[in-house]
Amino acid sequence: MRVAVIGGGIAGVSAAHELAQSGIEFVLYEASGRLGGIVETVCRDGFVIECGPDSWVTEKPWARELAVELGLEDEIVASNDHWRKTYIVRGGELVAMPDGMRMMVPTQWEPVLSSPLFSKEAQQAYLREPERAEELKTAVPESDESVASFVRRHFGDEVTDTIGAPLLAGVFGGDVDELSVRAVMPAFVKMEREHGSLIAALEKSSRGAQSASIFTTLKSGLQTLIDRMVATLPASSIRLRKSVQKIEFKGGKWCIFGPFAEEFDAVVVATPADVTRGLLSPMDPAFDQLLAMDASSAIVVALAFAPEIAKSLRIPPGFGFLAPQSRSAAERSSVPSLLACTFVDQKFSHRVPEGGVLLRAFFGGASAPLLLDSPDDEVTGLALRQLSSLLGQLPEPSFTVVRRWPRSLPQYAVGHLERMARLEERVRALPGLELIGNAYYGVGLPDLVRQGREAARRVISPLPPG
Numbered sequence: 370m371r372v373a374v375i376g377g378g379i380a381g382v383s384a385a386h387e388l389a390q391s392g393i394e395f396v397l398y399e400a401s402g403r404l405g406g407i408v409e410t411v412c413r414d415g416f417v418i419e420c421g422p423d424s425w426v427t428e429k430p431w432a433r434e435l436a437v438e439l440g441l442e443d444e445i446v447a448s449n450d451h452w453r454k455t456y457i458v459r460g461g462e463l464v465a466m467p468d469g470m471r472m473m474v475p476t477q478w479e480p481v482l483s484s485p486l487f488s489k490e491a492q493q494a495y496l497r498e499p500e501r502a503e504e505l506k507t508a509v510p511e512s513d514e515s516v517a518s519f520v521r522r523h524f525g526d527e528v529t530d531t532i533g534a535p536l537l538a539g540v541f542g543g544d545v546d547e548l549s550v551r552a553v554m555p556a557f558v559k560m561e562r563e564h565g566s567l568i569a570a571l572e573k574s575s576r577g578a579q580s581a582s583i584f585t586t587l588k589s590g591l592q593t594l595i596d597r598m599v600a601t602l603p604a605s606s607i608r609l610r611k612s613v614q615k616i617e618f619k620g621g622k623w624c625i626f627g628p629f630a631e632e633f634d635a636v637v638v639a640t641p642a643d644v645t646r647g648l649l650s651p652m653d654p655a656f657d658q659l660l661a662m663d664a665s666s667a668i669v670v671a672l673a674f675a676p677e678i679a680k681s682l683r684i685p686p687g688f689g690f691l692a693p694q695s696r697s698a699a700e701r702s703s704v705p706s707l708l709a710c711t712f713v714d715q716k717f718s719h720r721v722p723e724g725g726v727l728l729r730a731f732f733g734g735a736s737a738p739l740l741l742d743s744p745d746d747e748v749t750g751l752a753l754r755q756l757s758s759l760l761g762q763l764p765e766p767s768f769t770v771v772r773r774w775p776r777s778l779p780q781y782a783v784g785h786l787e788r789m790a791r792l793e794e795r796v797r798a799l800p801g802l803e804l805i806g807n808a809y810y811g812v813g814l815p816d817l818v819r820q821g822r823e824a825a826r827r828v829i830s831p832l833p834p835g
C-alpha cells in the first residue's frame with residue numbers, strides 16, 4: 370500500500386510518522402521549504418523563541434504521549450504555575466484576572482468579589498448563577514448557540530465582554546458572537562446539561578481544583594517535536610517545495626498532480642482549510658460550502674531583551690495579558706491594537722539567558738489584515754509603543770522576530786459540529802480519503818497530533834464499509 374500525505378504541518382508530519390512506524394510506504398508533500406507549519410522555534414543568544422504555538426494544554430494527553438515515545442521525556446517542562454496570573458487590559462491598565470478561574474467560571478468566591486475587574490452587578494450575576502441552577506437546566510437550548518449567548522445566559526453582559534471575549538480571543542482568535550459553544554467549550558455545555566449551574570458543577574467535580582500545570586512545552590522548543598518525528602521518516606519520502614495542484618479519485622486509486630503525477634491507494638489531506646477546499650471541490654461541489662470557513666490571522670512579534678538591558682524592565686508577575694478588542698468596526702479597522710502578550714521568561718523557565726526578558730506580542734482579529742503586509746520594523750515599532758504604554762517605557766530590544774500567519778486559525782462557527790457530520794459523510798463516500806488539521810476537531814497541538822495518528826491508523830486498517 371502507498372499513501373500520500375499532503376501538507377507538512379504538525380498534523381501531516383504526525384500522520385507520516387505513524388505510517389513510517391507501521392512500515393507503510395508514503396510520500397509527504399509540503400509546498401514550502403520546511404516541515405512543521407506554524408510550529409517553528411528560533412534559538413538565538415540563549416533565547417528560545419517560539420514563532421507559533423509556545424506550548425500545549427496539559428489536560429490533553431496526545432502531544433505528551435508522542436514526546437515520550439520520541440524519547441523526549443527529559444525535555445518536557447511544565448509552565449511555572451506558581452506565577453500563573455493572566456491580566457486583562459482595562460482602561461489602558463493591566464488588571465489581574467481573579468485567582469481560581471476556569472476560563473470565565475470562578476472556583477473560589479473571595480478573589481472574584483474583591484477583584485476590581487467586575488462591577489457590583491457582575492459580582493451579583495456570579496453569586497446568583499448557582500441559585501439559578503434549575504432554571505438554567507430547564508432552559509438548555511436544543512441547538513447550538515454562540516459562546517457569547519451561552520456565557521450571557523449564565524453570567525450576563527459584563528462578564529461576557531470583560532473576560533469571556535478576550536479569553537476566547539486568546540484561545541480561538543475569534544469573535545464570541547460567532548464561535549460555536551458546542552465546538553469550543555464542550556465541557557461547559559455538558560456541565561450545564563447535568564447541573565444547570567457551571568459554578569456548582571465545578572464545585573462538585575475535582576476539575577475545579579487544577580492539579581497539573583495548565584501548559585506544557587519542551588525545553589528546546591516545540592520544533593524539536595517536529596524534528597524528532599522527521600528523523601524517523603525515510604528521506605526519500607519527503608518532498609519539499611512540492612505544491613499539490615489537483616487530486617483525482619479514479620478506479621479505486623488516488624492520483625496526485627503538481628508539476629508531477631503519482632498514484633496512491635489513500636490520501637491524507639493535511640493542508641489548511643482553504644487549500645483543502647480548493648483541492649476537493651472539483652471532486653464534489655459539496656466541499657466548497659462545507660470547507661468555506663472564516664479564519665483569523667495572527668502576527669507574532671517576539672521582543673528579546675538581553676540581561677544587561679532587561680534590568681530596567683518592570684514586568685508584572687504572571688504569564689501575560691489579553692486585550693479585549695473594540696466592538697466598533699470603524700475603530701477596529703483603523704488602529705491595529707495588541708490582542709495579547711506572553712511574558713515568556715515568567716511562563717516558562719529555560720527560555721531566556723539568566724536575567725533576560727522575552728515578550729511575545731500578538732496582533733490578530735479584525736486588525737490583522739492591516740499588518741500582514743506591513744514591514745517588520747513598522748510592526749515591531751507598533752508593538753513596542755503599545756507595550757510601553759501598558760508595561761512602562763521599554764528600551765530598544767536586543768533583537769526581534771516577526772512572523773505572520775495569515776488565516777491560520779479557523780473559526781468554529783455556530784453549527785460547526787453538524788457541519789462536520791455532513792463533511793464526514795462526503796469524505797466517507799471517497800474511500801481512502803482522510804482530512805486532518807485545525808479546521809475540524811480541535812485547534813491545539815494535542816488535537817492535531819491525535820488526528821494525524823488516528824488518520825494514519827484508519828488508512829492502514831480501514832473500517833469495513835457501512
Ligand SMILES: Cc1c2[nH]c(c1CCC(=O)O)Cc1[nH]c(c(CCC(=O)O)c1C)Cc1[nH]c(c(CCC(=O)O)c1C)Cc1[nH]c(c(C)c1CCC(=O)O)C2
Nearest residue numbers: 426455539540542667688689709710711731733778812813
Ligand atoms: C493571541 C493568542 C494566544 N493564544 C492563541 C491566540 C490566537 C492566535 C491566533 O489568532 O492565531 C491560540 C491558542 N491558545 C491556546 C490554544 C490551545 C487550545 C487547545 O489546545 O484546545 C490556542 C490555539 C491555549 C490557551 N491560551 C490561553 C488560555 C487560557 C489560560 C487561562 O485560563 O488562564 C488557553 C487555554 C491564554 C492566552 N493566550 C495567549 C495569551 C497571551 C494568553 C494569556 C497569557 C499566556 O498564558 O501566555 C495568546
